[in-house]
Amino acid sequence: MTMLRDPSRKYNPFPQVDLADRQWPSRIITAPPRWLSTDLRDGNQAIVDPMDSAKKRRFFELLVEIGVKEIEVGFPSAGATEFDFIRGLVDSGTIPQDVVVQVLTQSRADLIRTSFDSLDGVHAAVVHMYNAVSPAWRDIVFRMSQQEVRQIAVDGAKIMRDEAAARPRTDWRFQYSPETFSTAELDFSIEVCEAVMDVLQPTAERPIIINLPATVEAxxxxxxxxxxxxxxxNLPNRDAAIISLHTHNDRGTGVAAAELGLMAGADRVEGCLFGNGERTGNCCLVTVALNLYTQGIDPGLDFSDIDRVIETVEYCNELPVHQRHPYGGELVFTAFSGSHQDAIKKGFAARETQNDEKWRVPYLPIDPADLGRNYEAVIRVNSQSGKGGFAWVLEQDQGLKLPKAMQADFAPHVQRMADDLGRELNAADIWQAFRDAYYVQTTDKHFQLVDYEESRGADGTRLFAGTIEVAGQAQRVSGRGNGLISSVVATLRDAFGVELEVQDYSEHALSKGSDARAAAYLECTGADGRKIWGCGIDEDIATASVRAVLSAANSALRDGDNPA
Known part of the structure; x- marks a missing residue:
């Protein structure tokens, strides 16, 4: 088979909801929802090799640590592994007093009773019961009428009510899901939920949780x-119900559906860390929480060390978090594109000079440091990168702040290396390319400083006298100029015939890198008028400037600008 040219022969468009005066589009989210993690249930049933008890315990502890207060810990009637894990949590006293655990059960008498047995004695718990209500399930799976499906929910609710009454030590709470809500008739879903509420008699003080799942995002x-x-x-006694959302991601918009559902009046969001769930997954709690965070709302969940959260999730699920997953992916804060790198670099530079607490860095909706990430990985260099990229890497890795014109001069060297290697360049690659281009901290050069002295003449001029190693041979040389740099330039001209004319000079203290504490940059023109750059690094700024002149002289010789 192939894709149909007229898919309307096979698929119907989803019907609109008759809600002409809808209010949600003009609302904004101003507070976090209640969070329910279903990693240990929905997430666990969606992986190839379900978690054993040790992994589930580790995942549970992670959820508690990051601040999740409602955790669906399993489907106890599914088998001994699930049941024993839940009982282990209860019997060991592992569940904190401010955390409420939840279990899932179909609306069947034996399964509901097993669910209560698994939690017997816990301080507080939610028993979550569900049955499918949509036409496809009624007609194809169950072959039942609406009335029969409604009765399944009512019968289950009565068993939940009676089981809870028989176990008064626990603060029992109830949750009901009209499964397949997203593809069911709205009025029928309301009718079933109202019938369940009539049995359980929730109040505003002790509300029921009504979960409205997009079981299939359609x-x-x-x-x-x-x-x-x-x-x-339209739900009667709305004040006695907490409306919860459980969105799946079949169309790739599970997070968006949850956010719009909150705008539409829901109170609670169910999902998994990084969206693990059946088929294409479900709502990613990390994404929703950090989306709120970027809008100035404390989500109540702590992802200050997001890499450790990822490490635990990947270990327990044996599934990788995609490199492009929002907020958590390895590459989500990384720019390879030259224009992106330039904007990010300027954004960080502005933060250093502007007294503004608000985060305003182009291309970065959140400060990576808030999530425990450093800035070294924000900009990475490959063949698509620009001069802002390698300049950022050199600054972060070595503390060098290259003048803008020098960045342009260095760019072809980086581009050649990227093309030759055919891969991303790391900080060591770029530093090596810089050393090679400007003969910095390397013995592979024609002129190499051994030592020098500087003195002032009677006429106010400066005298440079020192030893320069030339092609491996040490020579004593000297020269006179208006300053140290000009005296070194004069020395190179008089002793070796190297013609350099200084155009610009800059220097700065180094904050990172080796033992050196200062860097000097020199822009010159050679004998043929070509621009030549030099860089010197030393613990002493004056010596760094001497090395910068020799660096430029070495570059001039390499480029054939001088006859020496």
Missing amino acids: ATPNIYADQIEYFCR
Whole structure:
């Protein structure tokens, strides 16, 4: 088979919701929702090799550490592994008093009772019951009428009510999901949920959790938001219900659907760290939480060390977090493009000079440091990169702040290396390219400083006298000028015939790199008028300037500008 040229023969567009006066588009999210992690249940059933008890315990501890207060710990009626893990949490006293655990069960008497048994004695727990209500499931899977499906939910609710009453030591809370809500008739979903509430008798002080899952994401997020707003408006006794969202990602918009659902009136979001779940996954709690964070809202979840969170999730799930996953991916704060690198570099430079606490760095919606990431990986260099990229890397790695014109001069050297190697260049590569280009801290050069002295003549001129190694042979040389740099330039001209005319000079203290504490940059023109750059690095700034002149002289010889 191939894709149809007329897919309307096979697929129908999803119907709109009749909600002409919808309010959610003009609302904004001003506070975080309640969070429910279903990593140990929905996430666990979606991996090739489900987690053993040790991995589930490690994951549980991570969730507690980052601040999740509601955790779905399993499906106890699924088998002994699930049941024993949950009982182990309860019996060992592992569950903190401010954390409420939750278990999932179908609306079947034996499965509900097993679920209560798994949690017997815990301080507080949610029993989450569900049954599918949409037409496809009613007609194809169950072959039941609406009334029969409604009765399944009512019967299950009665068992939950009675089991809770028989176990008064625990603060029992109830959750009901009309599974497949996203593809069901809205009025029928409301009818079933109302029937469940009639049995369980929730109040505003002890509300029921009504979870409205996009079990299969079948429409755009705005339609899901319409469904949530319609449900919230029309559910009787709305004040006695917490509306929870469980979005899947079949269309790739699970996070967007959850966010719009919150705007539409929901109170709670279910999902997994990094969106693990069946098929294409479910709502990524990390993404929703950090989306809120970038809008100035404390999500109540702590991802200050996001790399350690990723390490634990990858170990427990045996699934990698994609390099481009929002906020957590290895490359999400990394720019290879030259124009991106230039903008980011300027953004960081502006932060150093402007007294503004607000984060305003182009291409970075969040400060990587807030998530425990350093800035070294923000800009990385390959054949697509520009001069701002390698300049950033040199500054971060070696503390060098290359003048803008020198960046342009150095760019072809980096480009050649990237093309020759055919891979990303790391900091060591770029530093080596810089040393090779300007003969910095390397013995592979024609002129090499051995020692020198500087003195002032009676006429106020400066005298440079020193030993310069020339092609491996030490020579005593001297020269006179208005300053140290001009005296070294005069020495090279008089002793070796090297013609340099200084155009610009700059220097700065080094904050990073080797033992050197200062760098000097020299822009010159050679005998044929070509621009030549030199760089010197030394613990003494005066010596660094001498080395910068010799660096330029070596570059001139390499480029054939002088006859020496």
